[in-house]
Every structure is written in C-alpha cells, then in structure tokens.
Amino acid sequence: MKGQKTDRRVKYTKMVLRESLVKLLKQKPISKITIKEICEEADINRATFYTHYSDQYDLLRQTETGLLSDINEYLAGYSFSDKDGSESIQILEKIFEYIKENADLCSVLLSDTGDISFQQEVMKIVQNQCISEWTKKSVNKELAEYIYSFAVTGSVGVVHKWLKEGMKQSARELAEMVINLTNRGISAFV
Amino acid sequence: MKGQKTDRRVKYTKMVLRESLVKLLKQKPISKITIKEICEEADINRATFYTHYSDQYDLLRQTETGLLSDINEYLAGYSFSDKDGSESIQILEKIFEYIKENADLCSVLLSDTGDISFQQEVMKIVQNQCISEWTKKSVNKELAEYIYSFAVTGSVGVVHKWLKEGMKQSARELAEMVINLTNRGISAFV
C-alpha cells in the first residue's frame, strides 16, 4: 500500500496538525481558520506546514481522504454475505458503527459546515454496488442514477441528523432505516 | 414588506457586487475569492463594499437569502389546490420551474461547492408542510423527522444532478420523481 515507511517526525507533524485543525473546526468554519493559527495550536513551525500542505483546505481534504481510507480498511476486516441480498445493510451498519466509534472526528467532518462532496463519498462506498442491482430490476440507467443521487444524499442527511442528536439509535437501526427509505420510502413505515 | 424604498445607488452597488461574485464563483470556490477581487470586477470601491457586507461570505449569504425570497415571491403568484393531495407536487414543480428559468444563478448557488444548509432551505419550502401530514399517518414524530431529513437532502441531490446535466427533464417530471422517491422509494419504479 505505502511506498515507503514514513519518518516518525513526519508522522508526528501531520498528526498534530490534523488534531489542531479538528480542534479549531469545532470552534469555527474552515474559512475563518488561518495557517498561522493551526501551526501555533499544534506548535509546529509554519515553514514545516508548507512542506506538507499548500493551505488549510489541503490539510482538510487530506484529513477527509484519510478518514475515507480508514473506513475502507475497517470494512475490509469483515466479510459480508449476499445470500439474502442483505449485503448493503450489513455494510451500512459497519459504516455507521465506525462513525459512532470515531464520532469526535466524524461529527466535525460530516457536520453541516463540512463539504458535501466528501460526505457523499462516504455514502457512495455502499451504494455504488446497488446501482447495478437496480438497473437489473428493469429500471433504465438514467433513472437509476437519479435514484442513486437521491439515496446517497438522503443518507447523508440522515447521518447528519443522527450525529447532531447524539447517535441515540444503534448503527443497525439506522442502517435499516436508510435501506427502507431507499427501497420503499415513506410507505415502509405506515 | 420593505421599510423604505432603497436608494438607486445602493441598489446598483449591491447588484453589480452580486453579479461580480457570481461570475467569480463560476471560476473558483468562495474560499479563493477576495474582497479586492470582487470590487475590481464590479468597479466598486472597496470601502463601499464594507458599508454593505462584512466579507465575501456575507455577500454570498445575502445573495442566497435573496434567491430564497425570490422563490417564495414566485410561489406566492400561484394558488395550489389540495383537493387530491397533490399540493406538494405542484409546489415542487413551480420551484423547479423557477430554478430552470434562473439557471445561471441557481446552478452556481446549488452546485457541489455551494453550501448545503442553504440548499436545504430551498427544499424545505415544500416539505415543511409534509411533516405534519406524515405524523398523521401514524408515524411517530422522531421517525417523521428522519424521513424529512432523508427526503429534503435527497431532493437536493436530485436537483444537483439535474442542473449538472443540463435540465433535460421538465420541472413536472422532476417533481413527480422526487415525490415518488419520497413516498415509495425504488419500489415506485420497478
């Protein structure tokens, strides 16, 4: 996976910079956070920042893609059975489980102020495989893609709400809700 | 509605600044746009900018809320019948019609890089009334709110895609799709 093992100093630098960013993101939006501020909080020289990142947004983006690969790694640790067609729900459950376990970081990156295209990446992990399933069900491709957009962004909305309200439901419950809403909409609940 | 009619000069200033912002937003994200740049493009003195807005983000936000009240005004010009329970679809159709007619501005404000909480405001116009309907249908309030989140953000996703791909479908078709997905999910199409 990795080209070569990274220097411990680099690891440390990147870690504290990420932590510093997350801490600041809890207080204000990325647009109000300066590089100077991040470095002071992390106690890292500003010149060092520039050897790793071009600006705050770059650091944020790299933090996001880091989370994404963490989730993928987490999922790789499980095997999912597709015997009863419940593979999607199992993957979703694991994703929500991961989010719950890493709520500190996730609630920042997946909040309202966070950037939506990243959040959709997270949900796409699951739903990517579904689109081929749906097209099988005699739905034309274009329509399938609209359904896909609706389901993916809709799921993001559900996760937002879940995080904001303290993750009262279990990962399993939320996964079931999302699958039900996607497959049968409101009619699944009345 | 208005306290007093605004000075024509103020009207002009705000207009060109908005136009300038929109023009720049087509080229790069708000985070890379400076106040200096907006003012040069609009040929407005920077000091004048500060008499109306605190920063780029303020200008953007005011542009967004302007669009929002425009839509509301547009909707106020029509009366919707709720005889057959098709009020939602009629309102949605009009909203999509408005977006289509003002695609230049809307495609910028409703794009991926745009801010999601605003986009949800647009969709909330319709769905706000639905939540009370759903709770009537023996769905508990907490669940209804999750459905609401799913439907509202899901709709935003559909509109994104629609705009990005050149608005091939009619406003009516899109409205039907959103309502169907909300009510019956994928099962509405198979």
Added chain:
DNA sequence: AAATTTATTCAACACATTGTCTATTATCTC
C-alpha cells in the same frame, strides 16, 4: 431648480497573514 441628504470615491493607514528562503539545530534511519 435649488437645497439637503446620503452614497460613493479616493488615498492613506496600521495591521495581519502569506509564501518563500537561508542558516542552524534536532532527530531519525541505517
């Protein structure tokens, strides 16, 4: 049409952040 009010402009200002650079120091890897 003149008087008055108000918005905009202009130029200047102190201030903060930015991005880059060089010499020096600290720490890691082998």
Added chain:
DNA sequence: GAGATAATAGACAATGTGTTGAATAAATTT
C-alpha cells in the same frame, strides 16, 4: 556513530484587510 533528512528560527517582500476622513457625485426633498 555517520549521514541523511526533517523541523526550527528568523527574516523578507508581497498581498489583502478593515478603517478613517475629506472630497465628490448623485439621489431625494422641498
């Protein structure tokens, strides 16, 4: 321990920021 590499300290010009006061231009009011 030796050599390589990363981080630091400090300085730098460049740029954007936010505010000010006086001059100008354009609106509204009478």
